[in-house]
Amino acid sequence: WDNADMALDAMSAAQHGWRHAEATVVVAVGLWYINQWNCNPTDRHKAWCATRPELSSFDVPGLIAAFKQDMHVTLPKLATFCDPKQGQAGRRGCAVATIDHCRFMTSTIWHATYQAIMDQMLKVASPAVRLVDLWTLALELPEDCLGGHQSPMSTLWTWQVLMSGICKSGATATGEDSLAFDASNGTLA
Secondary structure: OHHHHHHHHHHHHOOOHHHHOOOOEEEOOHHHHHHHHHOOOOOOOOHHHOOOHHHHHOOHHHHHHHHHHHHHHHHHHHHHHOOOOOOOOOOOOEEEEOOOOOOOOOOHHHHHHHHHHHHHHHHHOOOOEEEEOHHHHHHOOOOOOEOOEOOHHHHHHHHHHHHHHHOOOOOOOOHHHOOOOOOOOOOOO
16 A cells, blocks of 8 residues: 555656646556465565565454555545545546456465455545455456466456446547457467
């Protein structure tokens, strides 16, 4: 969550183009806390992920408490940044996503992190700061994660959900404004 704070602060404090640019924010940080907790800064094979080594010393309740506290600090900033009347992302709004789901995610830490996001977001979610439940979305898919990451199909579904919240509904663009293309002709080779 502290990196989300830093990004919001940077956008808000920008002196040039970014300060007035239309924006949206998607925040999905639960998995990073779990990764930090699983990191072992003294193991050279696992030290790559130790950007916040203090999290690796917590037990599960301590990690979830730190996650909730960090989320509690960030969400008001996010709400201001995404506010339709005054926020830089007011036109498009923002999204907070839960962690996605993989079949191996059966231990307490996965469920506790997911529940922490759901509990807090169900209190504060609004049209400007939307909750995207990736856990349930990925759970419904007939395929599993790849190396701990969402599968290509899960990623496409996630982006479809996110974009439907970010982009105004209506007719699709045509002609020069169109980003559409016919992918049925050709190959991926």
